Amino acid sequence: MKRTGEDVIIYDTTLRDGTQGEQVSVTAEEKIKIARKLDEAGFHYIEGGWPGSNPKDLRFFKLAKREKFKNIRLAAFGSTRKQGVTPEECPNIRALIDACTPVTTIFGKSWDLHATDILGVSLEENLDMIGESVSYLKSRGKEVVYDAEHFFDGFKHNPSYALKTIERALSDGADWIVLCDTNGGTMTWELADIVEEVKKIVPAERLGIHAHNDCGLAVANTITAVRAGVRMAQGTVNGYGERCGNADLVTVIGNVHLKMNGRCVPGSSLENLTALSLYVSDVANVPPVNARPYTGKSAFAHKGGVHVSAVLKNPTAYEHTDPELVGNHRRVIVSDLAGRSNIEYKARELGISLDDSDDVSRRVVREIKKMEDEGYQFDTADGSLALLIKKTLGEFREPFELVSFNVIDQRKRRRISSSQATIKISVGKEQEITAAEGNGPVNALDNALRKALRKFYPEVDEMHLVDFKVRIIEGSDGTAAKVRVLLESGDGEDVWTTIGVSGNIIEASWRALVDSLQYKLSKEERKD
Numbered sequence: 001m002k003r004t005g006e007d008v009i010i011y012d013t014t015l016r017d018g019t020q021g022e023q024v025s026v027t028a029e030e031k032i033k034i035a036r037k038l039d040e041a042g043f044h045y046i047e048g049g050w051p052g053s054n055p056k057d058l059r060f061f062k063l064a065k066r067e068k069f070k071n072i073r074l075a076a077f078g079s080t081r082k083q084g085v086t087p088e089e090c091p092n093i094r095a096l097i098d099a100c101t102p103v104t105t106i107f108g109k110s111w112d113l114h115a116t117d118i119l120g121v122s123l124e125e126n127l128d129m130i131g132e133s134v135s136y137l138k139s140r141g142k143e144v145v146y147d148a149e150h151f152f153d154g155f156k157h158n159p160s161y162a163l164k165t166i167e168r169a170l171s172d173g174a175d176w177i178v179l180c181d182t183n184g185g186t187m188t189w190e191l192a193d194i195v196e197e198v199k200k201i202v203p204a205e206r207l208g209i210h211a212h213n214d215c216g217l218a219v220a221n222t223i224t225a226v227r228a229g230v231r232m233a234q235g236t237v238n239g240y241g242e243r244c245g246n247a248d249l250v251t252v253i254g255n256v257h258l259k260m261n262g263r264c265v266p267g268s269s270l271e272n273l274t275a276l277s278l279y280v281s282d283v284a285n286v287p288p289v290n291a292r293p294y295t296g297k298s299a300f301a302h303k304g305g306v307h308v309s310a311v312l313k314n315p316t317a318y319e320h321t322d323p324e325l326v327g328n329h330r331r332v333i334v335s336d337l338a339g340r341s342n343i344e345y346k347a348r349e350l351g352i353s354l355d356d357s358d359d360v361s362r363r364v365v366r367e368i369k370k371m372e373d374e375g376y377q378f379d380t381a382d383g384s385l386a387l388l389i390k391k392t393l394g395e396f397r398e399p400f401e402l403v404s405f406n407v408i409d410q411r412k413r414r415r416i417s418s419s420q421a422t423i424k425i426s427v428g429k430e431q432e433i434t435a436a437e438g439n440g441p442v443n444a445l446d447n448a449l450r451k452a453l454r455k456f457y458p459e460v461d462e463m464h465l466v467d468f469k470v471r472i473i474e475g476s477d478g479t480a481a482k483v484r485v486l487l488e489s490g491d492g493e494d495v496w497t498t499i500g501v502s503g504n505i506i507e508a509s510w511r512a513l514v515d516s517l518q519y520k521l522s523k524e525e526r527k528d
Contacts, residue, residue, distance in 0.1 A: 184214025
């Protein structure tokens, strides 16, 4: 009988398997922060690390002893005993005991190739290593999760022996038998058939699935196993992990709740799924993936004019679920693919009223198509887009005009370069000339412009730079290539992005900088 996904147990291994991914690195203290957030989200198990492998994980488990988790059961991860020693004598097993967690997760070899060729032990010795390790940990009062490493490859190569390994773990007291697709190479239909065979000897309610993503099937394989009756789903937040990563628990949770009528976290946690994904991404210092299902910035973004027109009439036309259910939101992107619907939607979003009789949206679309052909990209520059719409409407008043600027960047032998900028602007009938230094030519120009404007618009001091990005639009011209500059600015109340494009990086930066300041001043004008 196929299950719908009701009451799926979530076992998170972000803090162990996830940190094996490239560019993922967290301190013991940061692992505690993530553990607290996963506890708040209502996860059932968290694998904290391998205490026998490195000092960081040892420190994490010491810190974790002070924590009072409400929902999770903390697991320490390690291997079965080593060859030729008893579990009591094995340093890996002792480290698991010393971690003082209620749960221990050990992995053993289910593929005969790994037993004989990698560990160099007989098939019988491998079975004893599994059984004795499980039995000893159970005698010490632990809940034991047995990870059958390389189980699916082992089953395909020698099904009889692969089944013997999990039978041994089960008979010696393992609470959970987790089937691992360690190499991530199992096809979904293969996995479904193998799970059915395993269910003949292991009760489905004691089975788990641990899928890697080397063929892009980790989530699909996890969902397939759950539908076949497997109760525990292992994975990582955002799919972090070695090589191509693990099953992304964010997507798994979304699918179980919204597609399978199941439940694995509280409803309030589902609504915070996007925030959880971004939080872990931030702590791990890994940029968010915009195209991540459910929680990515682009998951509910619409760019094509036909799509936007349909979504405005009925969102289900191009959205498989309500983005707010997972804490995300709909985005309409303005680009050279945009139609009138995109402009009208974005104008309302930006608080700008369009008069259809003036056909402003058509004129804005034409201007955007022209500018995007020159290298502009308005889907990431709402500030510049708002100004463009206002200018097309005739509602924008230039707060200042540039008369001239001069930037000098000097480097003396063996000395750090210094930058100075001189700028002359006019505000109404008045002119102002100022100079300023900076950490590079763009910073010097920014400082000089702010200094000149401060006399007329003191509110510019409320602004600060959040991010500064430079992208080469097309690189065949080498150092003469046209560049796109994106400036993200904030004032404590709002964050906006502006854009500048030019073959001269200082000119591109100037255009983005001017838009940023003009957007700020236009905001203040609306308040008045």
